[in-house]
Amino acid sequence: MNEYRIKSIVKSLANINSANFFHDICLSLSKAINADFVYIASLDDNDTLATTIALASQGEIIENISYSLPNTPCEKIVNSLICTHRSNIQQLYPNDARLIDMSIEGYVGVPLKNVEGNIVAILVALFQEPISNTNEIETLFLLFSGLIERELHKKSYSEKLELTNTIIENSHEAILITDAHTRIIHTNKAFSKITGYHIDEVIGETPKFFQSGHHDKNFYQKMWSQLKRRGHWQGEIWNKRKSGEIYPEWLSISTIYNKVNQETHYVSFFSDITQQNKDKSKIKRQYYFDSLTKLANKKMLFQQVDQVIKQNCQEAQNIQSLCGLFVMDLDLFKHINNTYGHAFGDKLLRLVANRLKSLIRDTDTVARTSGDSFALFIKNLPDEQGAQRIAENIAKSFSDPFHLDGITTNCSLSIGIALFPHDEKNAAGLFKKAEQAMFDAKDNGRNSFRFFTSNMGESAARILKVKNELEEAINSNKLDVVFQPIISLKTQLCTKFEALVRWNNNGTWVSPSDFIPVAEHFNLIDRVGAIVLKKSCQVLKTLKNAGFTDIIFNINRSIYEFPKDEANNNLWLHVIEASGLSPSDICFELTESVLAPENDNNISLLKSIQDAGCKIALDDFGTGYSSLSYLRRFSIDILKIDRSFIKEMTMVRDDKTLVTAIISMAKALGIAVVAEGVEKKEQVEILTELGCDFIQGYYFSKPLPSQALENFLTKFSFTHPLTESTNN
Ligand code: C2E
Ligand code: CA
Ligand code: CA
Numbered sequence: 001m002n003e004y005r006i007k008s009i010v011k012s013l014a015n016i017n018s019a020n021f022f023h024d025i026c027l028s029l030s031k032a033i034n035a036d037f038v039y040i041a042s043l044d045d046n047d048t049l050a051t052t053i054a055l056a057s058q059g060e061i062i063e064n065i066s067y068s069l070p071n072t073p074c075e076k077i078v079n080s081l082i083c084t085h086r087s088n089i090q091q092l093y094p095n096d097a098r099l100i101d102m103s104i105e106g107y108v109g110v111p112l113k114n115v116e117g118n119i120v121a122i123l124v125a126l127f128q129e130p131i132s133n134t135n136e137i138e139t140l141f142l143l144f145s146g147l148i149e150r151e152l153h154k155k156s157y158s159e160k161l162e163l164t165n166t167i168i169e170n171s172h173e174a175i176l177i178t179d180a181h182t183r184i185i186h187t188n189k190a191f192s193k194i195t196g197y198h199i200d201e202v203i204g205e206t207p208k209f210f211q212s213g214h215h216d217k218n219f220y221q222k223m224w225s226q227l228k229r230r231g232h233w234q235g236e237i238w239n240k241r242k243s244g245e246i247y248p249e250w251l252s253i254s255t256i257y258n259k260v261n262q263e264t265h266y267v268s269f270f271s272d273i274t275q276q277n278k279d280k281s282k283i284k285r286q287y288y289f290d291s292l293t294k295l296a297n298k299k300m301l302f303q304q305v306d307q308v309i310k311q312n313c314q315e316a317q318n319i320q321s322l323c324g325l326f327v328m329d330l331d332l333f334k335h336i337n338n339t340y341g342h343a344f345g346d347k348l349l350r351l352v353a354n355r356l357k358s359l360i361r362d363t364d365t366v367a368r369t370s371g372d373s374f375a376l377f378i379k380n381l382p383d384e385q386g387a388q389r390i391a392e393n394i395a396k397s398f399s400d401p402f403h404l405d406g407i408t409t410n411c412s413l414s415i416g417i418a419l420f421p422h423d424e425k426n427a428a429g430l431f432k433k434a435e436q437a438m439f440d441a442k443d444n445g446r447n448s449f450r451f452f453t454s455n456m457g458e459s460a461a462r463i464l465k466v467k468n469e470l471e472e473a474i475n476s477n478k479l480d481v482v483f484q485p486i487i488s489l490k491t492q493l494c495t496k497f498e499a500l501v502r503w504n505n506n507g508t509w510v511s512p513s514d515f516i517p518v519a520e521h522f523n524l525i526d527r528v529g530a531i532v533l534k535k536s537c538q539v540l541k542t543l544k545n546a547g548f549t550d551i552i553f554n555i556n557r558s559i560y561e562f563p564k565d566e567a568n569n570n571l572w573l574h575v576i577e578a579s580g581l582s583p584s585d586i587c588f589e590l591t592e593s594v595l596a597p598e599n600d601n602n603i604s605l606l607k608s609i610q611d612a613g614c615k616i617a618l619d620d621f622g623t624g625y626s627s628l629s630y631l632r633r634f635s636i637d638i639l640k641i642d643r644s645f646i647k648e649m650t651m652v653r654d655d656k657t658l659v660t661a662i663i664s665m666a667k668a669l670g671i672a673v674v675a676e677g678v679e680k681k682e683q684v685e686i687l688t689e690l691g692c693d694f695i696q697g698y699y700f701s702k703p704l705p706s707q708a709l710e711n712f713l714t715k716f717s718f719t720h721p722l723t724e725s726t727n728n
Contacts, residue, residue, distance in 0.1 A: 021151050022054035023061045029144065030056045033137045035125035037102065040112070040148060042121045043069070047078050050122065071095040077109040077122050082138055084108045087130030099126075106131035110141045112149050114156070121152055174249075176268040182206045185265075194249070194272045196242030207268070212246040214238035223253075227266075231255040236273065248273050290368040292346055293353035298375075298431075301367035305377050305427035309420055323420040324387040325427075326376040326449075327434035328356075328394070328413045329442065333372035336409060338559075338596035344405060351402050352411065359390075359397055374413075375431070384419065384451070391415050391449040414441040415449035423452050467522045469505055470515055474527050479503055481535045482703035485712060486554065486674060486696045489688050492718035496587070498554040498696060499536040500703045501528060520560045529561040533572065537579035537586075539706040544581070548713055554587045554617060559594045562602045569605045573612055584613035587638065591619050595630040603634055610637075617674070621662065631669065639666050643677020643697070650682055663690045 022040050030038035037057050041050035051066040069075045073093055076083040085092060085107040090099050098104075106127035111119040123145055125137060168175050174191035178184050183206060187199045195202075195210060202209060215238065227233045234252035241247060249270040256265040288300040296304070305325060312320045330352065337345035349372070356366045356374055365377040376394075381387050394415060401408045416438025424430040433452040441450040450456075473479055483497035503510045519525040533555055540553045563569060576586055588609070594602050595618075610616055617638035618631075622645050641662055648655040659675075666673045675687045678697030687695060700721045704712055 023056070025144065025148060026054045026056035027059065027061065029125065029140070031059065033125060033140060036128045037126040038124070040121055040123050043078070043119065050074060053121070067098060073107045074109055074122055074124060077111050078119055082108070082110045082142065084134050084138055086134055102126065103128050105129055108134065108137050108141060110145045112145055112152060115153055123148060173269045173271050176207065178207065178266045180263045180265065182266060194241070210239040212238045212240040214246060227253055227255060231257070248277055293350055293368050295353050296365055296367040298367060298369040301365055301369065301375055301377060302427035302431070304365050305430060308379055309425055309427070313425070320421045321379065322381040322383065324378045324381050324390070325418050325420070325430045325434045326378070326391065327369070327416045327431065327438045328374045328376070329438055330372040331412045331414055331442070333411070335593065336411065338593040338599065340407065347404055348402060348409065348411065351404065355397060356394070359394055375434070387417055387419065391417060395449060414438050416441055416452065417449060418452040463518060466510070466515060466518050470503070470519060470524060473503055473505065474524060474531065479528065479531050481532050481539070482705055483539070483553070483709055484696060484703040485701045486694050487700050487718065488694055489692060494713055494716050495550060496552040496554055496694070497709065498589070499532055499556070501532050516558065520558055525558050525560045529557065533575050534579070537576055537581055539709070540585060541580050543709060546710055548710070552585055552587055552615065554589050556589045556619065559591065562594060562599070562605060564601070566601055566604070569601070569608060573609055582613060583609060587615035587617050589617045589619040589640065592630055595634050606634055622658065636671060638672045638674055640674040640676050646675050646677045646683055649686060650680070656686070660690055663692055667691060
């Protein structure tokens with residue numbers, strides 16, 4: 001080995017700076033070994049392509065080249081320690097055109113490895129003459145390969161570092177790096193964008209520089225103690241921008257340790273969460289507030305009530321200030337909604353909200369708890385009379401009508417009041433009791449208020465019991481239907497029956513007037529209606545088969561049974577036809593609210609079943625709005641005068657006048673009239689005289705079980721009704 005040569009290379013290497021290392025070493029080596037070409041080439045991942053990093057030829061650096069490895073002597077290097085060909089290389093590799101072009105005779109190559117021991121590059125010397133001193137060259141090459149490998153490693157490391165820096169620089173999250181003494185040593189672009197500070201303005205500062213004064217000492221102490229313990233902290237923190245603006249950021253700090261587990265750096269990542277916080281508070285608003293009236297919703301109310309109760313219970317043991325929860329329900333709001341439409345209803349609810357707000361202090365709470373229900377929570381009442389005065393005030397204020405869209409509406413409230421600490425010590429319990437009191441107020445005539453009393457719970461429990469038992473009755477097919485004859489005054493024959501649902505609940509007859517509203521309230525009415533229609537159709541089919549071919553059955557339909565979705569409009573017709581009946585065998589009885597303007601689908605359903613042949617009767621005429629405009633919207637076939645008028649007709653002059661007017665109006669419109677609740681002969685006579693078409697009532701018959709119908713029809717006599725024997 002030529003010591004001098006090595007020394008000269010090492011000497012020249014001492015002056016090499018990193019940037020030119022590969023060039024310089026190729027030049028030095030080529031000089032030392034007298035090679036025509038010396039190069040370092042990196043290999044691609046598949047070891048098929050070599051690309052020179054530095055290429056020295058005849059004492060000069062020339063342009064880099066790429067070449068494919070297969071069929072070249074370099075291919076061998078990848079599999080061996082060193083590859084040397086003293087001469088005749090072209091004959092050995094006839095397919096390597098490059099060797100021929102460059103007139104190469106001799107070849108020495110060594111592999112270069114990365115830290116993991118994988119071959120990533122090669123060091124090659126090419127000679128245009130046969131090599132004389134192969135040993136020396138091989139030794140030099142092996143000697144210097146280690147040095148080159150280290151430099152290659154540095155190069156790839158700095159490339160990786162550069163990548164890391166690019167990532168840091170371009171991260172959307174702000175990054176701030178401090179040394180172990182929390183002095184800032186690096187920040188990125190996003191940092192400047194969020195804080196407004198250029199990196200030069202903050203280098204050497206500590207993150208205290210950004211403190212907003214929003215957090216107390218305790219906050220930072222906790223943060224540091226966690227950072228020390230776990231090496232990580234994250235959370236929301238309020239900092240100050242260069243502009244002075246205070247903003248929230250989501251910050252995550254990690255401690256960087258060295259090999260001996262000493263803290264060397266802290267890296268913070270953060271993003272500005274002003275917008276997220278805004279979104280969050282919007283969501284919170286939607287979660288806790290009613291969007292229509294902007295009042296608190298039930299959740300918010302409960303939270304506030306519970307908070308006040310908690311405070312009260314924590315404070316002085318025996319002094320608990322009196323609070324009142326007022327639950328209020330608008331009387332007849334459904335009717336107003338049905339009459340004037342939902343848009344009107346919504347506006348009215350807003351006016352109600354404003355009126356309620358105007359009646360209380362800012363420190364009290366008004367909430368809209370559901371559709372037409374509101375609640376007030378009043379703190380620090382002097383005594384029970386104080387609560388009573390508030391209720392009276394509300395009732396008085398609501399006796400003034402609302403003026404909206406040129407319409408004047410009266411909208412009274414039923415109010416139930418429960419008091420803390422007397423009645424309950426939590427929001428849900430207080431609300432339930434106030435609600436029970438409100439139901440009681442409603443039951444005892446609307447537009448009134450009630451304080452909760454301990455026996456009120458019973459009526460709510462009763463309703464729930466009815467609901468559960470009704471559900472069970474539906475499931476186990478325990479509902480029955482009876483049929484009340486309707487007599488034609490013209491033919492003096494029974495031509496129709498009204499189907500009326502019956503529920504024998506363990507031996508007690510529950511009146512439909514009691515359970516139909518429960519079924520409506522708990523969404524069971526569809527199932528009740530389906531049972532009644534199906535059973536009635538079966539009974540009617542049997543009657544027809546027995547020869548009573550002209551009989552019509554009247555079926556009651558609650559507004560809640562009308563499908564919301566047009567796709568279900570044919571359901572009733574399907575049931576009728578599936579029973580082997582024709583639509584003209586059935587008349588549906590409904591009340592006025594069904595025909596309200598916004599119930600468009602109801603009208604189109606009625607039109608389509610009327611077109612199919614069904615008759616439509618308007619039930620309980622005279623009790624609702626009796627809005628003649630509804631009668632114009634839909635041409636009903638039959639009008640049933642409510643029994644309250646018939647009852648009073650013989651006693652009150654005005655009622656007879658009214659019945660007279662209804663009958664004449666109906667005649668003018670070509671509508672047939674049924675008088676309901678006819679119990680006395682005298683009533684039959686007056687109605688006959690007034691030209692009424694049909695009579696229904698106990699005078700002729702109470703509702704009958706299905707098996708009694710044939711007998712009734714066969715034996716019926718207009719002049720001698722069989723009242724007693726057929727009663728049900
Ligand atoms: P409605 O449709 O007005 O039915 C007439 C009610 O008056 C029936 O009471 C009937 O028994 C009763 N009634 C008949 N004639 C007389 C009479 O001369 N004097 C007296 N005092 N009452 C008479 P019911 O069966 O208790 O039904 C009460 C209400 O329940 C019905 O009033 C109707 O609104 C509802 N309902 C009954 N069955 C059904 C049904 O299947 N579906 C729906 N949606 N509602 C029904
Ligand atoms: Ca009816
Ligand atoms: Ca009726």
